[in-house]
Amino acid sequence: MVVDELCESELDRLFQAFADSTRRDIVRRVTGGGLSVSGLARHYAMSFAAVQKHVAVLERADLVSKERRGREQLVRANRDGLERARALLDDYEAIWRQRAGRIADILAEETAAGQGRETP
Amino acid sequence: MVVDELCESELDRLFQAFADSTRRDIVRRVTGGGLSVSGLARHYAMSFAAVQKHVAVLERADLVSKERRGREQLVRANRDGLERARALLDDYEAIWRQRAGRIADILAEETAAGQGRETP
DNA sequence: CTCATCTACAACCATTTGGTTGTACGTTAC
């Protein structure tokens, strides 16, 4: 179970990183290709420094990584981080499904035992 | 595509709700069964009011819903909200997979065309 | 060399967040 391998603060950073539309957009933009920070900044109605901070948040969450390319810094989606996020959500979903399934079973047993009580 | 059906602020609230370990734990606890707010509060080293606020955040994110049961209020996981969160992440992942796949294809073409340039 | 560009980072500000305590109100138990 992937969830167990990640400390809570890591999860905090991961979800926190996704909790901002600008950041989600940045992730989309740099998926499958590197973009310089200033190149990214041109797309948003905010200062370069603000975009820089958003990238830093994504970096701390391990969703993105930077690579020096001459005088500019290329940002690109960190595939591992993305996979991690997905796997993690899958785990959560599995837990929910399992528990919800158990409840569904109990309810099913109840209705099976009390045939006819469905419409009291 | 589910993503398009959700306004940005909805996504913000959703991810924001997940970005706290206490909240994630609450969601786990109320999955498949209702718990009163004070019942929940007993599990955490914080005040009742604090837990109440966390529940409110989860409620605004539509991950949880409350139902009056006598003098207490039962909190339980909102299955729809959870499904929504998952579907949404699936969409994101599909976008990433597609883009990454496209890049992979391009790289594959390049290596196919330039056989031997792999180690310049 | 010089200038424009890209980046890094500090300082500052308003708002939000995560927590507290205190008060008030409805419901249940006795």
Place this chain on the structure above:
DNA sequence: GTAACGTACAACCAAATGGTTGTAGATGAG
């Protein structure tokens, strides 16, 4: 009816967020 319980909500506080401007250091272009 009264006491205890569960909830709601306001007021407050420290710290984090999301933004700004300004300054300074590398690097590339002419």
